[in-house]
Amino acid sequence: MAEASPLYQTYMRAPLRFERGEGVWLITENGERYLDFAAGVAVNSLGHAHPHLVGALREQADKVWHLSNLYEIPGQEKLGKRLTEATFADRVFFTNSGAEALECAIKTARRYQFSKGHGERFHIITFEGAFHGRTLATIAAGGQAKYLEGFGPKASGFDQVPFGDLDAVKAAITDETAAILIEPIQGEGGIRPAPAGFLKELRKLCDEKGLLLIFDEVQCGVGRTGKLFAYEWSGIAPDIMAVAKGIGGGFPLGACLATEEAASGMKAGTHGSTYGGNPLAMAVGNAVLDVILADGFLEHVRDVALVFRQGLAELKDRFPDVIEEIRGEGLMLGIKAKVPSGELLQAMRDQHILGVPAGDNVIRLLPPLVTTAEEAREGLNRVGLAAEKVRATLDTAARNESR
């Protein structure tokens, strides 16, 4: 099969073929049901086939699909207004993906410094374990050797320091620094929240040094932590923020948000995108916000998160030789495994529950935000059965060794 495949062999795909989805469930071609706590890596924020999203997409499909940014697009004005009213931002640029939202954020920060007469300030400080996408600039920003190798010289202007190390940040600031870029909670890096108070310290530092603070909320944003954006928990706000994944609920959509001041260098002609902000994407993005901004929705996320949190803590106590630690905020949860995490993930898949691998031997649980308490308990039950299976193999291995 693999040899005959017409596709790039860039993904290590699980041998599963899903035909359709219903809420938190994915159903294979053979009719087997899987509890989807991967949610397309935090993309299917409202689960699968949400009637309000399906309706919005269908309705727009009958009107107009694409217009180009040569014309006014009312859906952009509407979604932009809602995003700016709900956040620190005054301006929005729409993209098709997270990496493009980051590209826009990086360009916005560099251009801001340039427009203030500081073209030499183009460096951005980033953090070890970060993930910002797979374009040439964003692999340089993420700084992971495995993503950079063989792709020519690393794009210049990204200086990396250990995550959470304020002294290292201070030491890395030079006359050429434009901004600091951070995920409030690292996703790919292994569900690692920034240490308490760290974002506040970065804000102070940026204000003192005339730097811009950029948050990458591509994974942790759009309700995932129980607030619309994760930065709201920190008591401070960034100057620029990249958003994607959950905002489209499965339709390719991203956004770069900025304050009026931070966006002041982005004049007509400085940036663009053919598809960014396309009417179909705007219809879906607005429909996603209809649901997430509705009264009580984020409260629901926080309530269900508590069920997960307690359930996972119990599992850790029950299986201390399988689970080392539970991490994360809201419905952005990580199980740090004591066994190779791939074994636990496979055992979970055998129980028909999906999670996502991450760095640091962590399995991510990123359930749809519409997950009910009952569905959460069903998931916890399945993770428990998987942990039991993994522990049984450990016991067998130990017995064989002592023989």
Ligand SMILES: *Cc1c(COP(=O)(O)O)cnc(C)c1O
């Ligand atoms: C997924 C992700 C990206 C990249 O998004 P794409 O849509 O894959 O380009 C960037 N930053 C974070 C934190 C992400 O989780």
